[in-house]
Amino acid sequence: MTTLLEVKDLSVSFDVFGGEVQAIRNVNLDVKKGEAVAIVGESGSGKSVTAQTVMRLIAMPPGRIKNGQILFEGQDLLKLSEKDMQKIRGNKIGMIFQDPMTSLNPTMTVGKQISEGLIKHQGLSKSEAKERAIEMLKLVGIPTPEARYKQYPHEFSGGMRQRVMIAIALACNPALLIADEPTTALDVTIQAQILRLMKKLQEQLDTSIILITHDLGIVADVCDRVMVMYAGQIVESGTKEEIFANPSHPYTKGLLNSLPKLSQRKDEPLIPIHGTPPDLIAPPPGCGFCDRCPYAMNICATTPPEVTDLGGSHKVRCWLQDPRAQSDKKTEVGV
Known part of the structure; x- marks a missing residue:
């Protein structure tokens, strides 16, 4: 290999x-x-x-x-x-940190936090980044990803926040x-x-x-x-x-x-x-x-x-x- x-x-x-x-x-x-x-x-x-x-x-x-x-x-x-x-x-190179609560920005929706890397690194438009972010939320097993896209980190459980961190890292x-x-x-x-x-x-x-x-x-x-x-x-x-x-x-x-x-x-x-x-x-x-x-x-x-x-x-x-x-x-x- x-x-x-x-x-x-x-x-x-x-x-x-x-x-x-x-x-x-x-x-x-x-x-x-x-x-x-x-x-x-x-x-x-x-x-x-x-x-x-x-x-x-x-x-x-x-x-x-x-x-x-x-x-x-x-x-x-x-x-x-x-x-x-x-x-x-x-x-x-993506990274998942130890504590998702302190790693996620509490003032931004989780969808925006996934999208910003896609816009910066992949050159996607906001609508394209949103579509990709919803796909990532679905990929990591978060139910109703369209609704979750608009929510903030404090509205997620610990396990769900960690899944969001994985989605950000793999986006x-x-x-x-x-x-x-x-x-x-x-x-x-x-x-x-x-x-x-x-x-x-x-x-x-x-x-x-x-x-x-x-x-x-x-x-x-x-x-x-x-x-x-x-x-x-x-x-x-x-x-x-x-x-x-x-x-x-x-x-x-x-x-x-x-x-x-x-x-x-x-x-x-x-x-x-x-x-x-x-x-x-x-x-x-x-x-x-x-x-x-x-x-x-x-x-x-x-x-x-x-x-x-x-x-x-x-x-x-x-x-x-x-x-x-x-x-x-x-x-x-x-x-």
């Missing part, structure tokens, strides 16, 4: 009163055309900063892109002017859709509906998707590949089959162990990941997960782990999976 987006050695920092927050540290990822990729990790791991950097939405200052490339359709987005980026945002048929925790504020029933809708629209429109979430459990039916992020780095990546069947980083194992299982007894507690993420103003010299890892070795505290290729597309940044550690046989790692 053709590579649509490629992020190379991306590092992003924020200059704050206390020092330099190294939010993203040498991140590498790629998305193929028509592919759905999940970026998972706990809050503060760098998922949203990565997405906002791709969209060039990081405020500078305090943000600062230290190094790297963001190649979209072969073009480095970091070298484009703001005027050129405005031609890409909402047109070739111009973007090649890439970035969904930043699109189901966080919704109940589990609506979560499932939104995820099914995204998968259906991806197949219909052949749109690539980056799904950002902290929950590994919701990506199994939607995504083709998974990238696990921790402390500003991609610590494990692979197909969903590789990640779920053979999690190889202790953090990935911890995320999976913290999920409830159908076979779990009522009195059986969930297994949490103990400790807290590292301070990215002064990140540890070795592995960022070292202080929370029950299998940490001496080298983990002093030397950044190298990326180990486990075969297929499965890669992990962990000393435990290094061939030298495997041959030593001194440490046993299990889920």
Whole structure:
């Protein structure tokens, strides 16, 4: 498949009163055309900063892109002017934000909010944009779209507002859709509906998707590949089959162990990941997960782990999976 987006050695920092927050540290990822990729990790791991950097939405200052490339359709987005980026945002790359209530303009009807991108990027007339906006409302499953077109965001439920956000993001048929925790504020029933809708629209429109979430459990039916992020780095990546069947980083194992299982007894507690993420103003010299890892070795505290290729597309940044550690046989790692 053709590579649509490629992020190379991306590092992003924020200059704050206390020092330099190294939010993203040498991140590498790629998305193929028509592919759905999940970026998972706990809050503060760098998922949203990565997405906002791709969209060039990081405020500078305090943000600062230290190094790297963001190649979209072969073009480095970091070298484009703001005027050129405005031609890409909402047109070739769409984004669904976490909270639809704060992302939608409360003073404008939802129809007008869908139409404005069509008028700006597609050059449609107001009547043509209205017709297309009503089609999009119908496509995302909103009943009586002609009436809903004239309503304001406060007249919609949380799930309906999220569907409006999806309609806005997909109105111009973007090649890439970035969904930043699109189901966080919704109940589990609506979560499932939104995820099914995204998968259906991806197949219909052949749109690539980056799904950002902290929950590994919701990506199994939607995504083709998974990238696990921790402390500003991609610590494990692979197909969903590789990640779920053979999690190889202790953090990935911890995320999976913290999920409830159908076979779990009522009195059986969930297994949490103990400790807290590292301070990215002064990140540890070795592995960022070292202080929370029950299998940490001496080298983990002093030397950044190298990326180990486990075969297929499965890669992990962990000393435990290094061939030298495997041959030593001194440490046993299990889920």
